[in-house]
Amino acid sequence: MKKNKEPLILAVVVIFSLAVYGLVEPYAHSVLHQKSLSVKSEGFTYPDLPQITKTGDVARGADLVMGAGACAGCHSIDVAGMPAPMDAVSAAGAYGVNPPDLSNAGAVYDAKFLAELIKNPAHALKVEHKYTPESGKMHPMSQFYGAGGDMDQEVADMVAYLQSIAVKPADLTPAIAYENACGRCHEVSYENWTQIGTKPKFKHEKDSLAFDIKVMEYQDSLKAYMGKLPPDLSMYIRSRGEHFLTSFIENPQGHLEGTAMPRVGVTADAAEKVIEYMKDAGDTKRHERESVAVNVMIYLVIFAIFAILWKKQVWRDLH
């Protein structure tokens, strides 16, 4: 009776295949992306930013935001009935980007970040390298120099107000998170999202083209402001992957030193929602893939069992 060499042969085939896979995929990618793989997330704790030491008062904050803070001079606040001073395209022409609506800023952004942003935007956003004294350029968002009292208290009040008008964290949707934190620079064409909002359906082609032209004008201002047009993020979840994107959102400078992209200062939860939005755009069918997968694998196990049983029956006579 000949010795059955098949287990040994199978082992050899499997070992060599795994060796090829291991070298070409995980090992090679760790070498090719050594730099970016070494960037670790800090859990969106922003350790470089100071803690808020004062307890914020919502009513005082409302007064400041509407008044001395001069926020409404550039920013709309839809939920508070404050309209935008300019349309998005003109605003971009003036400032480079459209100043965001602040209705949900309190839910999307980290409180420490908001506080620092109000006091020193270029520092919070980590774009000081762009706004050096030599460059002669000033950050489009001006600093808050205080309303005469304790600035830390005033800033804490403003942050508290913003948090009070925003949606509750549990109600923060992926779309709100993305459109607030990323949407004014990055379009997501696969979700019909442009920098000036979701593109509506137009009956007449002329109106559709007019909208497209507005988007292009905005993008021209944005490109001049940023140096190049921020990319369309539709497929970034598949081209960059979740790990890269998470650490990138937390600190763009960590991956692309000297980049013009600001740190957006989102909370850990908002970052998760942004990633989910990007998955909805670039990996839309993932849930269906998972459920179909289970059914197919169960079927294939049954298929294999029947195949093995048939083979055994046929071969009983042959041995």
Added chain:
Amino acid sequence: MAQFTKATSVKDWLNQRLAVEKVEKVMASEYWIPKNINFLWAMGMVLVVTFALLLVSGIFLLMYYVPTVEGAFYSVNYTIMREVDFGWLWRHIHGVAASVVFLIIYIHMFTGIYYGSYKKGREMIWVSGMLLFVAFSAEAFSGYMLPWGQMSYWAGMVITNLFAGGSLHMDGVVEWIRGDYVPAQAFLGRFFMLHVLLIPLAILGLIGLHFAALRIPHVNNQDGEELDFDYESKKYLDGDKAGSKVMRFANDFMSKDMMVVAIYLLFFFYLVFWNYGFAMDPVNFDPADGLKTPAHIYPEWYFLWSYEILRPFPVDIGLIAFAFAQVIFVLLPWLDRSPNTTPANRRGLFAIWFWVMLVNMIILTAMGKLPPEDPFSTIGLYSSLLFIAQWLILPIITMFEKKA
């Protein structure tokens, strides 16, 4: 006109016109296969199944794919992946199958080398098989162009640049191949034609040739024993199924084939649903941009060993080494001077030659993916030299092999 009689049954009617029973006997129930084989002999059927998966998934992709530089990326990543019901499934199957088919091809090829299944009457099986390897390589390359991502564009740019012939500077040839100065609409259109029509036709023809070449010599066996198929098959048909050294293709061998296929499908679909990154490289999810080269360009894993042979040498020598690597495997039946159809482990030096070749090709594959810097480029250089040397000494070591 041949004699036709009134048919006694549907089978008889078909037999008189198409000889269906005879065909069935020749191709299936009386196509005798040695029993002394292992599961590696099922790789042919695994390849047929994988090719079928590629054809079927390809048909559904073809329904929605738009072969223009403006529309291609969107048609794949939006229309097919998001809009078409199960579009994502066809795409994943197609991408994973295109990669896994080469794993099976290499296993199939090295099985043939190990057991000497290219000798003594089986040369045409080997040659048609190598032609199939070339055809599948061309099919894979042309297919990779179609999503028109960054890797599609830049791989297209680099590989067509090879045809400039190094110092020959045949830029005209390169432009002719592309139909333009750079990979653009003309390039995409012709590779679409190649991928969807011309190369699949060639593959189908070559598969026919491959099967035809196998029929007369019959399938080899684990000991390379020359069997008297007439004698053994008579034993079988007389009732001694257990004593005969052969079995029917259908259903004896087929049932084992199906078992191997079933286990293979478990592995295959695991990859399709959960581990497909190796087959769908992230870089290709960026739309093609002729003004921006990705940080790292590399071919698919199955081309890496031959890509690595190209890299360590100055351009002209590299191109010659590369051409050598593509062609040399075909010449195996004539470079192996020993007449022994014996498994490698019983062929002395050839066994060492075999395992060194296999391991070396894996090293070349790994180096081909790694950046061209030390220590990888040095290892790659020595591996390439070893590869060439092994083929040059093959005639010598086999010439002195003891006759089995």
Added chain:
Amino acid sequence: MKNNSRRGFMGKAFGAVAGVGAIASLYAMKKSWDPLPSVKAAGFTTLDMTQYEENVMITEKWRGKPIFVLKKSAEVMEKEKGNAEAEARNIKVGDDNFMIAIGLCTHLGCIPAFRKATNDFLCACHGGKFDASGLVTQVPPPRGFDIPPFKIDGNKLVLGEVGPEWQAMKDNGVTL
């Protein structure tokens, strides 16, 4: 030769399992042929019914087909009085009366031309004629214009959605 019948059984059983897989695959393939969501979503056209002029025939688009919208003047309505067939086809939006139809001849599908002088339609292909109510006045068309599913929403009309008026027309055989 024991196990012969069991062997046959196992082979058939395996074949049956393989068949289940084949049917499941065919189901997935059938679904891949289905019209895409974007196609189905584009299957609705909203018309603003306040923008039409009397006796001026406007051609809109719905699901790739031409849609005739003709606002009927008082004279046309007077002529229709008493003609049950014509009155059943009338579409009333607010105070206005319309003939709305799929602009394809019910004979073999050509697009009939509107003749302003006679306020009717003439199909160039085989000479069929339809009046301002959409009824056939000259064969060979076998029936009046087909009416697309519609739903009245204030001053707007949504083609592609089924409203009670259209449902009634369908049930009464006014349109297919």
